Amino acid sequence: MPDKKDCCSHLGRSCPIRRLPFFEHVSAQAWKRGQQFMTANTYRKGNILFYQGNRPTGVYFICRGRIKLFKESPSGRSQIVRIVDAPNLLGDRSFFADRLYACTGQAMEDSTICFLEKNHFWTIFGQDQEMLRLLLQRFARELGRAEEQMHCLTVCSVNARLAAILLRASQALGGKKFILKETRTELAQIVGTTPEGVSRALAEFRDKGFIEIEGSQGRLLDEPHLRQATCPHDLQDGIANFVLAENQVVP
Numbered sequence: 001m002p003d004k005k006d007c008c009s010h011l012g013r014s015c016p017i018r019r020l021p022f023f024e025h026v027s028a029q030a031w032k033r034g035q036q037f038m039t040a041n042t043y044r045k046g047n048i049l050f051y052q053g054n055r056p057t058g059v060y061f062i063c064r065g066r067i068k069l070f071k072e073s074p075s076g077r078s079q080i081v082r083i084v085d086a087p088n089l090l091g092d093r094s095f096f097a098d099r100l101y102a103c104t105g106q107a108m109e110d111s112t113i114c115f116l117e118k119n120h121f122w123t124i125f126g127q128d129q130e131m132l133r134l135l136l137q138r139f140a141r142e143l144g145r146a147e148e149q150m151h152c153l154t155v156c157s158v159n160a161r162l163a164a165i166l167l168r169a170s171q172a173l174g175g176k177k178f179i180l181k182e183t184r185t186e187l188a189q190i191v192g193t194t195p196e197g198v199s200r201a202l203a204e205f206r207d208k209g210f211i212e213i214e215g216s217q218g219r220l221l222d223e224p225h226l227r228q229a230t231c232p233h234d235l236q237d238g239i240a241n242f243v244l245a246e247n248q249v250v251p
Helices: 028-037 092-097 118-125 129-155 158-173 184-191 195-207 223-228
Strands: 039-043 048-050 058-064 066-072 078-085 088-090 104-107 111-117 177-179 211-214 217-220
Touching: 028 111, 028 118, 058 092, 058 118, 066 111, 078 088, 078 184, 092 129, 111 118, 129 158, 158 177, 158 184, 158 195, 158 217, 158 223, 184 195, 195 211
Parallel strands: none
Antiparallel strands: 039 111, 048 104, 058 088, 058 111, 066 078, 066 104, 177 217, 211 217
8 A cells, every 4th residue: 555644754844855856846736646655664774775687666766865776796796886865866767768777776874765656656757748858867967977987987096086085075074074974895896996995095195195084084184186186087976976897877
């Protein structure tokens, strides 16, 4: 049975998904109808939302939290393809393409996520041409970012990609301080190295006087030189969206 409550009533405020560009213009009546069929779930850190190779049955709406999308090679090695922060959609590429999920989705922290089944999505929103146009623009931008990131992975060093992460983390806090929300293993899976490689790169930045760091928290000491060391191809949208291997697609 569908959850008849406002899917984001537990947040004590209006639904953050409603503020995304492709849903802002949707009529209040259509949005309310959609919420009537959305089911809200809390995923604890480490919980799996969907597995690589599963067929999508609807769309996920990330209201609160953070999700990583990763692929596993035949040898069992994991690579993080993308990290998605709230508010955002999840699994929409596979949903609209009617393809199997290319990655596994896993909560990186406790997250509140709503789900709308396929038939309800198309019945309620399928005739909204403006929303579909804006979603198409989103897919085009993501494709452009993926192409730039693939080029960066080809020509930029691990240190350069990690420097971009540090700069992006400091930008998120609006100053010189930064917090790395990812573990060393997760950082390694993002930039394409080992946890030891991440630790060596951070130690090198520290020894050069670019940063100071203790655990997951740090501060930029020499931002100009750190910026010179970074990957120049994708600072605008953040290194955490990297596509890490040929022929990978984002779900």
